[in-house]
Amino acid sequence: MRFLLDDEQREFARTLDGMLASAGTPGVVRAWASGDHGPGRALWARLAEAGVFALAVPDEHEGVGMLPVELAVAFGELGRHAVPGPLAETVAAGALLGRLGGDTAHGWLPQLASGKAVVSLCVLSPGGSPYALDADAADALFVVDGDTVRLADSHGPVQPSADPARRQARPLGGVVFAQGPAVTAAAAYAADAAALATAAQALGLGRALLERTVEYVRQRTQFGVAVGSFQAVKHRLADTLIALEFAQPLVYAAALALAADDTAAGREVAAAKLSACEAAYGAARTALQLHGAVGYTEEPDLSLWIRKARPLRTAWGTPAVCRARVLAGGAVW
């Protein structure tokens, strides 16, 4: 057993981190939120060039995947820098089409891997979301409905989210291009892949929130001392770190289980999704509280991170759904 990232995976994270740190992502997010997808598409192309989307596309369709561990590494960085767009949905589409194969897969997967196409996907199910994320920015919108999958013709009016960078819309119309148990199985796999990506993204988001908050309480002075010297502040930040640190290995274990197509993968993914998103939401609440009134204002870039945590928590597996999946797995892990 060597339950550690290897040098290449670490280097991949560093490369993405460096690229995104200089990409001015807050400006990209604000543009995306206003419906201007240009800067976001440009960043999307650079992420594709760095190999991010190919990780979700099989070899035979000009990808290198599916590589769940590397996806988790990449999505940690995307979350850390609050990159906008249908990121987890693109992974899900790669997983779905990769499993299904056929003409549609042949047509779209290479474009997905190269970043030429931005795609979104939604899985219509009881208790699930009726919306596709960033449908207005997507070149293709896949809709799984029961045991069918179709390519939507269009979408309904854009519904703003609590996170302004997330824009939701109902898929409309379209013709079914695959049907049957294979679709059901591929859709379940796709949903797990999206949940894993969301978990990793949330962890990165949470780490960024923690880092920014630590930085802030070190320099913010009240009563003549840095507020970060107060025990109440320290202990809240310590708890935030604990939650993030213990969610991280769950995310990697889920990635390994998904890579191995393990029968326990769904349970591992649910545990990771729940823990990572709760940790990130906790980090957002901590960031808001410890920044005081500053944290409650929109203008600082911090607000772009804070507002993302809550929607990620319910995307691709609410806490209740995740807990139910963990309990359904039986006593022994």
Next chain:
Amino acid sequence: MDLDFTAAEDAFRAEARDWLAARVPSVPLPSLETAEGFAAHREWEGTLFADRWSVVSWPEQFGGRGCSLLEWLIFEEEYYRAGAPGRVSQNGINLLAPTLFEYGTAEQRARILPSMASGEVIWAQAWSEPEAGSDLASLRSVAVRTVGGWRIGGQKTWSSRAAFADRAFGLFRSDPDADRPHRGLTYLMFPLDADGVTVRPIGRLDGKPAFAEVFLDDVFVPDEDVVGEPGQGWRVAMSTSGNERGLTLRSPGRFTAAADRLASLWHSTTDPGSGGTALGDRVADAVIGARAYQLFTYAHASRIVAGGSIGAESSLNKIFWSELDIALHETALDLLGPCGELSDEATEAPEHGSWAEGYTFSLAGPIYAGTNEIQRDIIAERLLGLPKGRR
């Protein structure tokens, strides 16, 4: 990156599992915090030792198997999965032995470790004093130089297992003129039945004498029972607190086994159709927490094997497992409903009182081995880089 075990590791797991299946008592031993239970648990240590299962990670010459860190984790998983007895020798094995491996002399290791491994000598810790709890470095018990050794005096308290143990180890102020409180301390070992030693058992919340006060009146300790250099006691005592001790104090096997039992309890007491209850959520969180702690430990073990070290990150562990342990047991007691209040001594206590006993034990977790408040200060200052402030 992988979570795979080798064929040899799988074989080791199978061997441990088979041995435990054949030897673990079918009815739990009496609580190890009672005289009767202490004796029974001491005997169990001997049974473990006879087949070299008491200290698997120690070198063979001291009664171990020279197991790797991962094999030790495997053994612990199997040990707790089998419902095997609590380890009455744990203070010696987890705290004193790693210190002897690092700072002890060859003579000390040869003299002390085999009888520790067999349960013949059970060790208690003697760190805290009435006025020195979290602020351990302010301790006042003294060690005064004399011919061939030291004479120690003062009072130690909250010493786990000291009511029935044979020997103890702790820190003593040997240089009252040292410029800082944590300097001028010496790490000493002494018999609890020596002249001048008075042990007064203290009942814990459930009344069992789980710990004791130890009064020391001019007790002679020979030089051979000093660990490390005189005056270097703080460094000696703390050296193993971060690295392996942080990892090995409470193995994940305890919690994965308890979480499995909790999930079984939930499945056996809850109508599957009712799903999504608040108790179910807490069971799920406990199961996930145990898995997270197991995986976190695998990652730490991998880092150590790769040549890394742990340090202040062991504070993350300590808070996580101690809070998980309480949550696990609280959830179990709530699932048991009105019967959950029965103490482990009640003849009709569910599952032989194991949840009740475990709950009482878990309540001490956030306090011993450095309170969780102190651990949070360590995390904030050493891992997050926040400024020191008033405690």
